Amino acid sequence: LVVTKRFEVLSIGDELLDGRVTDTNTVRLAHALSAVGAHLSHRATVTDDLDDIVREAGACAGRGTTTCVVSGGLGPTSDDLTAAAFAQLCGVPLQRDATQADKITAMLQGRGRSVSANQLKQADRPRGAQLLNNDQGTAPGFAIEYGGCRFVALPGIPKEFDPMVQDNVVAHLAGAQPVLRRALYCFGLIEAEVDRRLAELSTRFAGVRLQFRVKFPEIHVTLHAPPAAEKNLEEAFEFARGALVEHVYATHAHGEGLARRTLAMCQERQATLAVAESCTGGLLSDLITDVPGCSATYLLGVTAYSNAAKVALLGVSEASLQAHGAVSEPVVQQMAQGVRRSANSTFGLATTGISGPTGGTPDKPVGTVWIALSGPKETQAVCLHLPYGRRAHKEVSASSCLNLLRRHLLQP
Amino acid sequence: LVVTKRFEVLSIGDELLDGRVTDTNTVRLAHALSAVGAHLSHRATVTDDLDDIVREAGACAGRGTTTCVVSGGLGPTSDDLTAAAFAQLCGVPLQRDATQADKITAMLQGRGRSVSANQLKQADRPRGAQLLNNDQGTAPGFAIEYGGCRFVALPGIPKEFDPMVQDNVVAHLAGAQPVLRRALYCFGLIEAEVDRRLAELSTRFAGVRLQFRVKFPEIHVTLHAPPAAEKNLEEAFEFARGALVEHVYATHAHGEGLARRTLAMCQERQATLAVAESCTGGLLSDLITDVPGCSATYLLGVTAYSNAAKVALLGVSEASLQAHGAVSEPVVQQMAQGVRRSANSTFGLATTGISGPTGGTPDKPVGTVWIALSGPKETQAVCLHLPYGRRAHKEVSASSCLNLLRRHLLQP
Numbered sequence A, B: 001l002v003v004t005k006r007f008e009v010l011s012i013g014d015e016l017l018d019g020r021v022t023d024t025n026t027v028r029l030a031h032a033l034s035a036v037g038a039h040l041s042h043r044a045t046v047t048d049d050l051d052d053i054v055r056e057a058g059a060c061a062g063r064g065t066t067t068c069v070v071s072g073g074l075g076p077t078s079d080d081l082t083a084a085a086f087a088q089l090c091g092v093p094l095q096r097d098a099t100q101a102d103k104i105t106a107m108l109q110g111r112g113r114s115v116s117a118n119q120l121k122q123a124d125r126p127r128g129a130q131l132l133n134n135d136q137g138t139a140p141g142f143a144i145e146y147g148g149c150r151f152v153a154l155p156g157i158p159k160e161f162d163p164m165v166q167d168n169v170v171a172h173l174a175g176a177q178p179v180l181r182r183a184l185y186c187f188g189l190i191e192a193e194v195d196r197r198l199a200e201l202s203t204r205f206a207g208v209r210l211q212f213r214v215k216f217p218e219i220h221v222t223l224h225a226p227p228a229a230e231k232n233l234e235e236a237f238e239f240a241r242g243a244l245v246e247h248v249y250a251t252h253a254h255g256e257g258l259a260r261r262t263l264a265m266c267q268e269r270q271a272t273l274a275v276a277e278s279c280t281g282g283l284l285s286d287l288i289t290d291v292p293g294c295s296a297t298y299l300l301g302v303t304a305y306s307n308a309a310k311v312a313l314l315g316v317s318e319a320s321l322q323a324h325g326a327v328s329e330p331v332v333q334q335m336a337q338g339v340r341r342s343a344n345s346t347f348g349l350a351t352t353g354i355s356g357p358t359g360g361t362p363d364k365p366v367g368t369v370w371i372a373l374s375g376p377k378e379t380q381a382v383c384l385h386l387p388y389g390r391r392a393h394k395e396v397s398a399s400s401c402l403n404l405l406r407r408h409l410l411q412p
Helices: A025-034 A050-062 A082-090 A098-110 A117-123 A158-176 A191-197 A227-247 A258-268 A283-289 A307-314 A318-324 A329-343 A390-410 B025-034 B050-062 B082-090 B098-110 B117-123 B158-176 B191-197 B227-247 B258-268 B283-289 B307-314 B318-324 B329-343 B390-410
Strands: A007-012 A040-046 A067-071 A094-096 A124-126 A130-132 A141-146 A149-154 A180-187 A209-215 A218-225 A248-251 A273-277 A298-304 A347-353 A368-374 A379-385 B007-012 B040-046 B067-071 B094-096 B124-126 B130-132 B141-146 B149-154 B180-187 B209-215 B218-225 B248-251 B273-277 B298-304 B347-353 B368-374 B379-385
Touching: A007 A025, A007 A050, A025 A040, A025 A067, A025 A158, A040 A050, A040 B050, A050 A067, A050 A082, A050 A141, A050 A149, A050 B040, A067 A158, A082 A094, A082 A124, A082 A141, A082 A149, A094 A098, A098 A117, A117 A124, A124 A141, A130 A149, A130 A158, A141 A158, A149 A158, A180 A227, A180 A258, A191 A209, A191 A218, A191 A227, A218 A227, A227 A248, A248 A258, A258 A283, A258 A390, A273 A283, A273 A329, A283 A298, A283 A390, A283 B283, A298 A307, A298 A329, A298 B307, A307 A318, A307 A329, A307 B298, A307 B329, A318 A329, A329 A347, A329 A368, A329 A379, A329 B307, A347 A390, A368 A390, A379 A390, B007 B025, B007 B050, B025 B040, B025 B067, B025 B158, B025 B209, B040 B050, B050 B067, B050 B082, B050 B141, B050 B149, B067 B158, B082 B094, B082 B124, B082 B141, B082 B149, B094 B098, B098 B117, B117 B124, B124 B141, B130 B149, B130 B158, B141 B158, B149 B158, B180 B227, B180 B258, B191 B209, B191 B218, B191 B227, B218 B227, B227 B248, B248 B258, B258 B283, B258 B390, B273 B283, B273 B329, B283 B298, B283 B390, B298 B307, B298 B329, B307 B318, B307 B329, B318 B329, B329 B347, B329 B368, B329 B379, B347 B390, B368 B390, B379 B390
Parallel strands: A007 A040, A007 A067, A067 A149, A273 A298, A273 A347, B007 B040, B007 B067, B067 B149, B273 B298, B273 B347
Antiparallel strands: A040 B040, A094 A124, A130 A141, A141 A149, A180 A218, A180 A248, A209 A218, A298 B298, A347 A368, A368 A379, B094 B124, B130 B141, B141 B149, B180 B218, B180 B248, B209 B218, B347 B368, B368 B379
């Protein structure tokens, strides 16, 4: 017996259509579904209007959808109409769940808040619907069948929505279609080049599905396969690793994030780090300090925007600045050496360049960036020529610095 | 004659439903429409499937929609099916526009690229459709009527989509409903509090519409009104300014961005700035250096994560660190004074706190942050108690620092 499954999402809320909120639930739902081999066919977004919700849910079932995730409209206020809409669609009354009402009362009283009639409304569900537990908030979800479709209504708040998708949608599918997953996190290639290098993968390794996600300036590649194709998946993973070579900074075994991976490699070696920034302006330091526990490795960052600060705090020589300019190989090397010396760290990283929009010259156009790594044995510098805008120049330069250190740490 | 207008958006593309891309066009379209008093009633997103596009476009007209903006599916590849779908919906053949085909050929040859059959496919449109000019790319848009609805099909790439929305949707509406706009950019209030303070605005000032946008940690408030209500709009603007008082860091006259506004105020006074960061980890410096031209004002940033760096580079006293800990009023003041001295700047800003997830104590729980401003006359410090996560603690602390300086500069 082959059942064709069709998945949709129905998001409800004025804030999704008036410009206040960008819908990010759909992207995360799509990722969660694709991890178990399922795919969204349609998204509909409607305002907090009872008739519109009822009409769209009916249309969804009419398109042969088997599972529709409904996001939003379950809260306490008068514009939260999801339960009422599904009661109307299914021709059943709303019922208050006494256990749930007690739970809401206990939760609010525990926080020292009073319990209003609106709050208790969150315990109302269409008769016959299954209540879905919400560990993160007061509004439970519910599931109800209509026209051959299972509607799974969940709160739209991401921290409540995501675990409830796992428990009430993915877990059901995972039983039927478990999927294995391998990931390669890459930096240093554009999407078209990753695409070209992996073009034959899907045809060469039967059962393996390939997915890209651009998280600028990184690209994340994921391979999916059913358990029966596990051998093919492992071979495809090795093929992809061979094709992307040194651009793979981490795999599923490590988790994503170039800063996180580089800091973990430093910590394994008990190495410490300091950074001197000019054109990246503090972003490199910001990326490093977004990693929890970074204080074991990261000692000091200096953003030396003025030449005076480069001389006074980093020991850059006035002569080098005059002879070569602030954006030059000697200056970036002295910056990396200087911050390493100041912090007494194992490694020093540095950036100096022209982020734009102004400041370019014929010799050094906007996008010219020098980066350097100074270590116990030597100092190396690399020149980048970037074609982006100011913010992206900062992002690529900061990540290139981390990558320079990562690749150095890979050497025996 | 009153015509009820109904606006929808139909986005087309596998990448919008498989987790690769977050749809941001809808939010920007909603903003563009709301500026001329129009509102989206529905969004549908479908995959690159001819039948699904045709069905959804038909359903859209069936819902009484008068204008539907169609986003995507106009490119050169075989999965770009928007023109074919509307030809089928309207029962007309596809026709190639010779002028447009010549234009595409010239544009590609001008870039030294060959012209493939796929590229010329972008000149195909349903017979009877109006071609819409695209200054930014090779694919023109088109407009076609069906079932009482004007479908305006545009490329999905934001830099092409946005100006074409202005030219082909907003401009048509603007003629009928020109709208005046006033903005207040705020920092330091939660959304619920802004909402409460402005609750009576819409009823008190007829014709004035209020809109919020949360750009964490800022809130942007916009007021819209037709020209006939200009006097009410000005009064509503003054009312809002009075209600939000010192939390308004800029208006439409200045433009958005707390860092941009604060730097502009420094530059007016020919003041210079340096920052010393601990818990914000470089983010404050990153925000400042995202402002083009910041180098006229911004001299130096020091991210002193280790106590040793706080002592050596910022002149914090070992005794203060031992007696009060790194997260304390004396230490944050010495950091601000120290970086100001190092950079020889007019002002020094500093942050030190516990971002989390670990590092909290009963006395100083996660979210405890000291910020300080040191100037020519005095040094002031403020303690924040923040309830968010690591990244948000950094964001609020960095913005609070900028705001401390901004408010100081407002004093006579």
